[in-house]
Amino acid sequence: MLCLNKNPIDCFFPVYKEMVSSFHAGGNDIGMNSRSSLHVLEGTERLIKxxxxxxxxxxxxxxxxxxxxxxxxxxxxxxxxxxxxxxxxxxxxxxxxxxxxxxxxxxxxxxxxxxxxxxxxxxxxxxxxxxxxxxxxxxxxxxxxxxxxxxxxxxxxxxxxxxxxxxxxxxxxxxVESYLKGKKVNPGYCQTEMENQKVNDQWIGRFLDYAGDERILQKAKRYERWLEKGTFEQVLYEAVMESLGYKNNKEPFFTLASRLPLEDIRYVIPEDASAQKKKKNMQSLLLGMAGLLPQQRNKKPTDDKETANYINDIEHAWNEIQKKINRDPLTKNDWSYAGIRPANFPERRIAAIANILSECSSLSIFRYLLSVLEKVENYQEERKIIKRLVEDIQSIFLGISDSYWSYHYTWYGKKLAKPVKLLGKERASNIFINVIIPILLIYARKHSNTKIEKVLHLTYRNYTPLPDTSVTKFMGNRIFGQPNVSKKIINSVRRQQGLYQIFKDFCENDNMSCNKCALYLSMVKD
DNA sequence: CGGTCAAATATCTTTCGGCC
DNA sequence: GGCCGAAAGATATTTGACCG
Known part of the structure; x- marks a missing residue:
């Protein structure tokens, strides 16, 4: 079994990548395909399935x-x-x-x-x-x-x-997840080998840790390419927007963010306007550019005064703002409503980001993040660092309240009895893990600030796992067989993200790549 | 037109962990 | 060891798009 004890544990270190390439160096791979996709890589380092x-x-x-x-x-x-x-x-x-x-x-x-x-x-x-x-x-x-x-x-x-x-x-x-649905999961070579060798929990945990670090490093790499064309705050804004698209609307959200860069928003919405006015203008700007205002779709009459007033306000503001923008808005057809619960419709998420931006000074979420980091760095206790960092950062997503959208799922939708959050805990966690950690990691490394990297890593490895998805369930079955064993070992997002990494690299083709899997090969190596 | 489905939040329940 | 508060876990609730 490969020794995993000698590697650093408090920062993002490419241990996993080194393991993978050590197994695939030289091109003499085993298995049925004499030349696997591992060896011809154009435009990506991922394995294309x-x-x-x-x-x-x-x-x-x-x-x-x-x-x-x-x-x-x-x-x-x-x-x-x-x-x-x-x-x-x-x-x-x-x-x-x-x-x-x-x-x-x-x-x-x-x-x-x-x-x-x-x-x-x-x-x-x-x-x-x-x-x-x-x-x-x-x-x-x-x-x-x-x-x-x-x-x-x-x-x-x-x-x-x-x-x-x-x-x-x-x-x-x-x-690529959807195709997994309904298929039964076969145990991988990893599972068989784990039983044979009595691999201990610590070893497998460590392996997953490193795989989890690799996932963040790969996400960081992706954002690094975006950074060639934009500033940190713009990239962060684009990435958050993409994340708000959940699964089906990543593309239009990203398009919206690039058609409406922060710079343009600042030009249209003056910094010194009143908070309320800023919020209203921001909503009409983003919703208008998204092509999701009622006037841009089928207009329905309503006898609800509150709704009518709000729509009137927003559309009026958009008519003014539109004159200052010379790019075309998206249209309704660019958005997908299939399979989305009403609480997560794009309108609501756009209203959410509009509220976040209008509450951040200079519309910069990035600047806010830096201020949180600065504060947290000085804490002594690790527990306190973790807690405050997560709480402070996520508060900008969780704390949104809006007089209209907190009580409505759609335009003209019926009024909810109690307010429902525009963005909940799960989305906030997702953004934190998939967007904020990678981007701040790039920032930390660009400024040679190891302290920040350590804080990020500390938080990452102590963060509890996100709710299961088809991939994590699949991987739990494949590696551990029993869900309770899987649950015991997958005790952090870091390890959970490790599952995603191994899935992407080796399991996506079901049984095809088991003999090339770095997890399995690490176990059998002497 | 009506049944089905989608996934987050809200709320209730259980477990955990710290502390005296 | 038992108590209390906090965190984790489980369950219920919610609206509107889509498909036949």
Missing amino acids: EELVRCIWFGQHLKRACLCTDNGSRLEILSPGWWNSEGGPDFKHAEFLLEGKGLVKGDIEVHVFSSDWIRHQHHKQSTYDTVCLHVALWNDNHGAYMKNHRGQTIPQLTLSKYLDAELDELVELID
Whole structure:
């Protein structure tokens, strides 16, 4: 078993990454795929899984206007087809227009590498004769097409040339969790090996700790790229906004934040206005730019005076503000309401961020964070540091109250008997872990401030786990089998985040990568 | 048009831990 | 060891979009 005792424990240290690369150095990997996705990495350091490529294809995250097959024919996708959960091609009943052929209907097979077509033996299987387009993320054999079992030519599309965002951004945006639903979880090699070797709780805990640190480091890396184009406060604002999109609205929230940078907001909303006026203007600015005001949608009459007054106020303010902004607002179609509980509709979250911004001096959440850090650094007791840091930072999210939105879920929605928070504890925790810690970590390192890093790490490793998700449940089953064992060991967000990291790196393909998993290999190593 | 579903907060219950 | 307050855990409640 790999010794994990010698590494530093009070800061974010890339122990996990070193372990992973030690197992995969040299390229002589074991397993069925002679060349795994580990070795060809363009534009991302993550391991790209076929499931992700399927999601890219199904979600059509492509520059659709200029698609060409690998032999140069113009291609227009009418329908990406429907998921096929049984054997055979990945998507059924797709439709597209192909130059020289016209309308084509048929099935689609998706791979990470174009050469996977032959490696998976599809050119010898008649079940793949219905495939009319082969879609690969990367074209590694530089061919222009594939052949099926009857020798017919299948046109091929290479996605990497047409992605509508950086690959690592897509990795963040695409929900790879949903496919886990309903599948039964098989124990991993890790679980079997743990029983064989009687791996103790401390060892596995430590491993998860380091994996959890790696997750923060990777998030930090992502934000570091954003920082090339913006200031800390702008990046923090964008990241918080993205986080407010929960799962389905990350994209429009992020777009809103980049179309409406803090600088522009400051230009439109004077610092010296009264608190109330600032709040109202901020709401109308953000909601207006989001395209979510009632006037921008279907206007319904109401006999509720309070609602009518509020809407009137906000829309009036927007009509004035709109003149000073020369960028187009988003529209209702940019937002997704599917599968979102009314309490978390985008309108409410936008109202929330508007209230937060208008209450921060100079609209800077970042500056507020720094002031909290400064205060906390001087405390002696560790417990007190942890408590105050979390409480003070989260108070700006939890403490929001709004005369309208605290009592309503929607425009014209019925008035709630009791006020409901615009952002709750869970969201605040999420923002704290996924956004604030990574960004402050970058800041600490840029300023060589190890004290801040230590405070962040201290808080991180003492923070209780967030509620379970499909991924944490899956991983709990996969590694520990019994939920009570899992619960005992996963006693911090740090370890919980470690589960996500290992999942992303190794388990996403179900059983495929168990033999390459760093957790398993660390156990069997002598 | 009505059943189903989505996920957060509010509230109630149990456990934990510190302290005398 | 027992008491009290705090934290953690479990359960109930909530509205409106979507799909057939």
